[in-house]
Amino acid sequence: MNISEFAKIAGVSRSAVSRYFNDGYLSDDKRELIEKAIAKTGYSPSSAARTSKNRITKLVGVIIPKLSSESCARVVDGISEVLGNEGYELLLVNTANDNSREITSLELFRSNRVDGVILLATIFTPLHISVLKKMRVPVVIVGQELNGFDCVCHNDYGAAYALTSKMIEKGAEKPAFIGVTLSDAAAGKARREGFEAAVKDHGLELRTNFIETAKFDMDSGHEKAKHLLSGNVRPDCIFCATDSIALGAMIYCRENGIRVPEDIMICSVGDSKMGRASSPTLTTAHFHYKTSGMNAAEMLLRDLKHRDGIGRLLRLDYDIIERESTGIVKSDD
């Protein structure tokens, strides 16, 4: 069923039909005629043909590193809520942590197919930058800061600083750190710097053998905690870059009779569901992931309306959720 056939059935011209679907001039009787015919035939215009004319796809490309990560999923949740309300649909690309697929996806999106792109970024290479510069459609980056581009990010440094300070103020004197790769400027570099600054600002020593770099999962946290806690000097608190790492570390402690928080305090960033269910419950920084997704979508919508080429950085602050792993007796929620 195409527009001509349908127009014949409805008893109007093709243009009238087109106008009906595009908010053009139309008298009420024609409108009624068309509505009746739609009810009868179920006709709906081909979005492909439409796009090929006016170059509007009503599609937004979303590139993510790993869907089955809680934080990613929350961001996409927020994006889909806002964009859905504006009649946009999401073209989702899951790179499965393969950095090079971000490039190929961006290139795929560059030529056509989407009106805009939201990129949940982890690590930027020079290639990323050059491809991003060539994009013809607006792009919003989530989770990282990149000068000259629209970004929505979190206060990684601040959260790490606040959490570490909290543990020191509660009496910790030998703070340790389990982080992730410094190539990740947000979760890796900024959180590490926040930790280090807090240690220094409180006049404590920064022991290099109290710094570990883990992968993003529990097993790796477990392993690094073992390494950290097997030396002759034992730390009395650990700040972990992610909840999974912290949970792995807590499991190691439990297995080895090290009491949390009595012998060692542990906390991290992310506020994943796991941290509420664990025992002890986990002190963590809540990042407003869903909100950042919503705000990124709003930023993109703005660009779609009138793109002024000015890069905007929006940084969302964190909430500290104090729970048992740093000594709060009991205050879940």
Next chain:
Amino acid sequence: MNISEFAKIAGVSRSAVSRYFNDGYLSDDKRELIEKAIAKTGYSPSSAARTSKNRITKLVGVIIPKLSSESCARVVDGISEVLGNEGYELLLVNTANDNSREITSLELFRSNRVDGVILLATIFTPLHISVLKKMRVPVVIVGQELNGFDCVCHNDYGAAYALTSKMIEKGAEKPAFIGVTLSDAAAGKARREGFEAAVKDHGLELRTNFIETAKFDMDSGHEKAKHLLSGNVRPDCIFCATDSIALGAMIYCRENGIRVPEDIMICSVGDSKMGRASSPTLTTAHFHYKTSGMNAAEMLLRDLKHRDGIGRLLRLDYDIIERESTGIVKSDD
């Protein structure tokens, strides 16, 4: 840059260019000419115009109830892996648990835009069935069985039966159940039936006041556990329909000095990450969510090649993961 301009630059005809991108007859010298021009210009054909001609979008619609649910995310992960390898992209619709949006999305997909649909279903209404019947593109349903349609689902009944039996065989005599709405034929009805059958088959009494219906989250599990454990007769094991519910119940127990598993055993279905981090760790049934996503994608790909109209049901079995909450001393992984 359109095909005509590009053809001029490459020094070939438009048809040659079209053939290059569509595996038509083409001499090697022309092919080379075109490849050089692509390297220079970065030209790529407009997928919209292409679609409007040959009606192939290379897009698959994926409808999900809630992205930020671990099981959903794992299924989509599997889908995207398989479909991505075949050059398909995902058009993702997040219904946010709004059942009616499944209908509108299906209708949106019905007319055009996608080559096929994968539906992560929860509850089927008669409207669902009638819309599904009218679809012109192939549809694969994940997580539910629906006669006459292609489905990939899990053995909900079997997992509930096995888990309940396990607790009874370990000595439980007063089994209780916290489930979810029976409108959900898989997570609601089948798991409840599996529980009930196991209780009966072991010659135990099925007490109606030992049956609770919760929402899908921890708080609700907590609340229902309280109700269950406040009566004058106390159950000695609880089978929960989901991990979140079980974790909520475990938290209630911890808060009230009820020991798990000594006083009461608890287990559930889902094998979410939380169950590994909790204390005690949670006995659960692992459903192969990612695999079911992959298999659904393969089924759809098959339909896309030659649709024979025969409904196929693929049911994946579960793995029982025994952990501390039902009395295993210590054997995480």
Next chain:
DNA sequence: CTGAAAGCGCTAACAA
């Protein structure tokens, strides 16, 4: 194997 030409289903400029 190749190019010219017709046409996919739709939108938009135009004259009425």
Next chain:
DNA sequence: TTGTTAGCGCTTTCAG
């Protein structure tokens, strides 16, 4: 307000 008409960028006959 309306219908006619000329495209959008591409694919696909159809001769050659």
